[in-house]
Amino acid sequence: MANIHNTFLPNYKSRKILIAGIHTAAYTGTLLLLSQAWYKDYPKTAFHTFDDSKEWLQVDKVGHAWTAYNIAKYSTETWEWAGFPHKKAVMLGGLSSLGYQTILETLDAHSAEWGWSWSDMAANAAGVSLYCLQEWGWQEQRIQFKFSSHPSTYSGDVKNRTEDLFGKSFQERLLKDYNSQTYWMSFNLKSFAKQSQLPAWLNIAIGYGAQGLYGGFENTAYGKDGSVTFDRRDIPRLRQWYFSPDIDFTKIKTRKPLVRTMLSLLNMLKMPAPALEFSNGKVKGHFLYF
Structure with missing residues (x-):
């Protein structure tokens, strides 16, 4: 045996x-x-x-x-x-x-x-x-680190600048366009309150992103001869904070290993959901933010 x-x-x-x-x-x-x-x-x-x-x-x-x-x-x-x-x-x-x-x-x-x-x-x-x-x-991971990105549209000299900085393809923009990216700390509520009746999959997420970034340090660019080729210092560079509900996909029960793996991979991303945005001293609501 x-x-x-x-x-x-x-x-x-x-x-x-x-x-x-x-x-x-x-x-x-x-x-x-x-x-x-x-x-x-x-x-x-x-x-x-x-x-x-x-x-x-x-x-x-x-x-x-x-x-x-x-x-x-x-x-x-x-x-x-x-x-x-x-x-x-x-x-x-x-x-x-x-x-x-x-x-x-x-x-x-x-x-x-x-x-x-x-x-x-x-x-x-x-x-x-x-x-x-x-x-x-x-x-366990009570606090998960997640990512979301939304497409940004540009026009005029800003469009040319973003194509130089971030590329033109979807893949390049996804990786490089910091104006479109938001990173989230997603807290699983049930993990911090084991005796509660809260759904095991319910999270609350705090996000961070930025807007108006058309250069690493400032919104300017210079040619090899030192001449100014782009100057949009009139556009404010703003930090953005978000508060939004989320889902912990790893808390969804399944007996299928493939489904479990897919849910685990999906957990890298923040689920699209309503969100409050705090930026530049103002509060803005989003019906659906990703």
Whole structure:
């Protein structure tokens, strides 16, 4: 009976080798791909730093944290599948996320166009910490880090500027247009009030975004000769805060592994819902915000 039972046990040694290989391949592939596709048109330099902590009203930094959080989350799941105890899998997931982000930052550090950013690394560490500390302390994600984006339309000189900055395609705009991005801390109410009659899936989310960003530090651009090619300092650069209901899709019960995986992936995104916006000393309501 023991031999029959062992036949159906997962081969965790093979799984660990497989997952370690996948992570190594992902790191190596990212390094090679970005070296050719992203950095090849810019001169390479010695390691140097760049202070971009005040760029884009820090929306890009929140994006770093969101990415690090989700890489840690899904990397942890792969290490746990490979047979590691949960706490160790969380540690490996966090280290995997930081390692991946550090590779990207190292590429920046050797490019004349960018540089090593300590604020980027701090944001990466914050995202990883948000995931790992909750798993170690609560064994669940009571506060989830989510993302939403809505299409923005531009006209005139602003349209030309945004195409230079953010690209023209949907994919480029989704990643680069900070005017369209909102990042959310989504709190699961039932997790903080276990004895309540609240639905297990009900969340309340606090979002952060910005508007009027047509340059990293200010709404200007200059040619190689120093001449002004774009100047819209008349457009205010505004921080925006949001308050909105949300859904924790991981709390929706299902016995189907594929559906469970899809719900987990969907949980990276903030559900479209009514929202209150607080910006520039004013309050604005949105019937449906994403």
